[in-house]
Amino acid sequence: MKTRKSITRAFCVELQQELSIVAARREYFSQEPPRARFNFLCSSEPCRAQGVKITGVRYDVKPQEHPTFVAAHFRANPHYEHHADCEWVDEADVAEDKPVLEENDAQTALRKVKRKLDDYIDVFDPTLKERTRSAPSRDKPLPPSEEPPASATPSSNASNNRQPTETRTHNLERLVDSFRQAQATLSKEELALLTLRVPGQGEVTLRSYFRHIKFAQLGDERRVLYGGGLVERYGIGFKFTFFDRLQGKQVTLYVSPAQMQAYRSSRYISELLSHADEVRFFTVFALGTLALSPSGKSVSVKIEDLRHLAIVLGPAKEAMPDTKNDTGSTGDPVRDA
Numbered sequence: 001m002k003t004r005k006s007i008t009r010a011f012c013v014e015l016q017q018e019l020s021i022v023a024a025r026r027e028y029f030s031q032e033p034p035r036a037r038f039n040f041l042c043s044s045e046p047c048r049a050q051g052v053k054i055t056g057v058r059y060d061v062k063p064q065e066h067p068t069f070v071a072a073h074f075r076a077n078p079h080y081e082h083h084a085d086c087e088w089v090d091e092a093d094v095a096e097d098k099p100v101l102e103e104n105d106a107q108t109a110l111r112k113v114k115r116k117l118d119d120y121i122d123v124f125d126p127t128l129k130e131r132t133r134s135a136p137s138r139d140k141p142l143p144p145s146e147e148p149p150a151s152a153t154p155s156s157n158a159s160n161n162r163q164p165t166e167t168r169t170h171n172l173e174r175l176v177d178s179f180r181q182a183q184a185t186l187s188k189e190e191l192a193l194l195t196l197r198v199p200g201q202g203e204v205t206l207r208s209y210f211r212h213i214k215f216a217q218l219g220d221e222r223r224v225l226y227g228g229g230l231v232e233r234y235g236i237g238f239k240f241t242f243f244d245r246l247q248g249k250q251v252t253l254y255v256s257p258a259q260m261q262a263y264r265s266s267r268y269i270s271e272l273l274s275h276a277d278e279v280r281f282f283t284v285f286a287l288g289t290l291a292l293s294p295s296g297k298s299v300s301v302k303i304e305d306l307r308h309l310a311i312v313l314g315p316a317k318e319a320m321p322d323t324k325n326d327t328g329s330t331g332d333p334v335r336d337a
């Protein structure tokens, strides 16, 4: 059968595990060059048993601001049929606009908006599980922190034995990718429909969970802070300075060499930062707290763990010839609301 749902996970043959496309990208760029592409099979057991291949798209491209935004994603391989029990085959949706039982207009609208995204996240759990690497260097990637989707409350629609599933993740970069795609492809009205459940915080709109640094507030630590800026390296560590000021104060995010050393995906971060000379800026997304410096003159973003940091490359320098007087740019990938 053909799949109709967005395929958000696949089984990576080389890594022998199921993972999201964002996790695949991280593992791909964590390899020493020359890097080898991965082969993916459908995440559903009966499909995998039949060798049903899945195509990974753009996971070998670093996350970057681009006018024609195409998110890394999985898609069905047209040469393979999926098993009837495959989790990505959705019989309820075969009749395109037939409303699902017990669904009201708002739910129908939301379902259609979600379908426009390759990887819609229902639940983001920022809780960190202990998983620092033991050795400073390693070649084989550890299992990514993906979890299988938890089944939502059992469907009361007895005729449908395929229970609705929700997509949940601990992976900030995955949430950031999903948000960036929503920003790039949805209308303002559509974007406003999207919500995110955060354990301990309840349900918030996806848009409100992301806050540009210039609108941030000291002590407000329950959102993803983001903004454009430039990076200075300190050994394998780095300092990121945001273009925008917060209440007139410079905002920085410092990652020490020791923090980088302890982080299993530090090679991926270094790989992204190695493009500093080629891009106009980086956009940083951080789940952390804002602290005023002792002098009171600047503000720093403190993150507990590098898993709470995602970095996106800005546009290439040559793509924007007039960069001379343009450093006041916010690097804001988000349209002003």
Ligand SMILES: [Zn+2]
Pocket (backbone or CB within 6 Å): 042, 043, 044, 047, 048, 052, 082, 083, 086, 087, 088
């Ligand atoms: Zn399948």
